[in-house]
Amino acid sequence: MSRTTLRDIAEKVGVSVTAVSRALSGYPDISEETRNRIFRTAEELNYQPNIAARTLVTQKSGVLGLFVLGREKGEGFSHPFSGQVINGFLDGLVEEEYDMMVFKANRPPDSGSLSYIDLCKRRMVEGAFLMGLRTDDPWIADLKESTIPIVTIDMPLAGEMTFSVGCDNVSAVHAAVRHLAELGHTRIAIVNGYKQASVSRERFEGFKSALDDLGLPFDPSLVAEADFTVAGGKQAFLSMIDRVSDMTAVFAASDLMALGVLEGARERGLNVPKDLSVVGFDNIEMARMSSPPLTTLDQPRYELGQTAAKILISACNGETPPSRVLLKANLIVRGSTAEQSKGKPAKGVVRQAH
C-alpha cells in the first residue's frame, strides 16, 4: 500500500539499491540490459523518487522561494502587477528542475515568527524571489547578508548574493514626458509613489531630467506624492489642482494612481484629454478599459518574471549573473493624452467647475 521505493525495484529486479539509483540517474556503469529491466519495473510500479530523501543527502532541495510583500492582507497577490510577473517566473522554471514555494510574508516580526532567511533555511530553499516595493519591511535588512541568492523586482539590495530586475524607469519616464511636451504641454505635474520605493526615486529623476533636456522649468508645486493606489492618486491630484490650476498634463507613477487622477479630474469637471492629459505607468489590464483609455508605459511584466527566474537559477548553479538587469518600458499612446489646446488656459476651465 505504501509508496514504491528504490528498494522495491531493487528486490524485484534482483540488484542492489545503488544499482537502481545509478541506473535511473543515467550513470554509465550499469549494463544496457539491467538498465532496461530497472526502467521497466520502475514504470510498472509507478516509481516516483522521494525528493525529501534526495534533498537530505545532496543538500539541494530544488526549491525556490517566493515572497510577496505588501502591507495589507489584500495587497500581495491581488495587485494587478503581480500575476503576470509570477506567471513569467513560473514559466521560467519549466524545463528546469526547480519548483516554487510561496511563503507568507508580511508577518509581524514578533517573537515566534521566522525571518525570511530562517524560513528558507528550514526548507533548504536554494534561492528566493522577492516582490513588492516596501524597502521598509522589517525582515529585508537581513537579506543583504543572505548566503542564498535573492532576486527582487524593482528593489536593488546591494548585497553579495542579491540581484534585481526592473524597468529602466529613468528613460521610460523621459519618453512619457517627451510625449507630453511634443503635444505642447509645458505645465506638467507628477504624481509620484511613496519614497520608500526605489522606483519612485528613479521615476522622479527621469521626470526632472526630461524637463531639463526639453528646456522646461521645474516647478516643485507640480510634484505630489501618493501610495500607488487609486484613492491616493486621486487625493494627491485634487490637492494639487486646487493649489495650482494651470497644469495641463499629469504623469502618474502608476496606472492605479493615474486612474485616481482620472476620477479626480472628472470630479472637478475637467475633460480628459481635452483639458488635461494623463499618462500612467505599468499598463495594467484596467488601463485599456478606462474612459478614456490610458496612455501609459508598458512594463513587460511577464518578461520581468521570466528574467528573474533565469537570473536566480543561474546564480543557484554557481554562475554569476549581472546584479541588475533593466528591461525597457514602452510608451503606449491611448486616449488620455492630446494636444494642449492653445488659446484656452486650463485655469479658466477649473474656475468654471467651482
Next chain:
Amino acid sequence: MSRTTLRDIAEKVGVSVTAVSRALSGYPDISEETRNRIFRTAEELNYQPNIAARTLVTQKSGVLGLFVLGREKGEGFSHPFSGQVINGFLDGLVEEEYDMMVFKANRPPDSGSLSYIDLCKRRMVEGAFLMGLRTDDPWIADLKESTIPIVTIDMPLAGEMTFSVGCDNVSAVHAAVRHLAELGHTRIAIVNGYKQASVSRERFEGFKSALDDLGLPFDPSLVAEADFTVAGGKQAFLSMIDRVSDMTAVFAASDLMALGVLEGARERGLNVPKDLSVVGFDNIEMARMSSPPLTTLDQPRYELGQTAAKILISACNGETPPSRVLLKANLIVRGSTAEQSKGKPAKGVVRQAH
C-alpha cells in the same frame, strides 16, 4: 560554516540528540533545567530544523500544492480572480504548520511530464488546491482517484478525497435577475460562460429558474455563450443584439464579459444604463472603475481561498469536512442598471445607431 543540527546542540549541551529533539518538541520527559540549556544553545546557534529530514521520518511534509489551471500562458495567476483567492488561501495557512508549493500546471501530457498526482508524490505533498475552470484539463480525470485530499474552486470532482468550494451561483443569479425584473425589464439576455465550466451550468439554471419564478418567458434567442473574456463577451453580445434588438438588459456570467458587453453597447450607440442595463458576476476591481460602474455579484474571493485552506487542512488531518461548501455572492448595485424606460422600445435606439 555548515548549518547547525541537533547534533551540534547535543554536543554543546552534553546530552543525546534524542534529548534535544524531545526538548525542542516539547515532550515532558526532559527536566526543566536541561530543557532550558537546550533552548538557550538552540537560540544561540540559531538552530533551524531540517524539514527534509523530518519529512523523511514522519512521512509528513507540511506542504500543500497549488495548481493554477488555464489554457494560455497569461491566464493563470494574472486572472483578476486568482489573486485574492490565493491571498485568502495563504492567510488560511498562517498559524498552521503548512507551506504552499506552486506547480506549473498546463504542461502538455507528453511523455516526460508528470501528472499532478505524481508531482505531489515526489514532494510528499499532503493536499492540493486547484484553481481554474477547465474541467477538460487532461490530468484532471486522475484526480478523482487521488489518495490525498484535493480542494477545488468551482469545480466539483466527485471523488472520495475531493472537496470543492464556490458560490451559490443559482441563488446569486436569481437575485440578479430579480433585480432587473424589479426595474421593469422583461427582455433579459444572458451571456454565459463556456459549458466546460460547471459554474456556467449553475448560473444558467439560476437564470432560468428566476425567469420562471418571476413569470417571465424564456427565450432561447436571448442566450449567448462566450469564454469569460472581454473580447468574447463583446463578440457574443454583438451577435445577439444584431439578431434580437428588443432586449433591455443583459446578465453576463463574468465581469470581464460584462465589460465586453459595455464595449459592445457603446459601439452600437446604446447608452448604459439608459438603453440597456448590464449585470456582471465576480466584482473584480475593474468593475468599480468602468463607466458606468458595473452592477455585479460580489464573489467573496478572499473568503473562498480561506475556506479552501481550512477544508484542505482539516482533511489532511484526517477529519471529514463537507465535500462542498457554498458561500453567498452578494448583489452590488452600481450604475450599469436602471429602470427600463417604458415608452421607448430599445429597438428604436438600435436602429438609430445604424
Next chain:
DNA sequence: TCTATTAGGTTTAACGTTTAAGTAATTTCA
C-alpha cells in the same frame, strides 16, 4: 602469461530527524 584495466556491479556510510525500546537513579507507598 602475467599484470593492468574495465565493466558491472555490491557494501557501507551518510544526510538530520523522530520514535520505540531500553536503563539507571530516584521516589512512592504499602
Next chain:
DNA sequence: TGAAATTACTTAAACGTTAAACCTAATAGA
C-alpha cells in the same frame, strides 16, 4: 524496607536517497 513506579534520560533503528569505496570476473596490453 523492598517492590513498583516515575523521572530523566540514552541507544538503536528507521525514513529513502546518493556517493565513496570496494569487489569480482572478464578483457586488454605487453
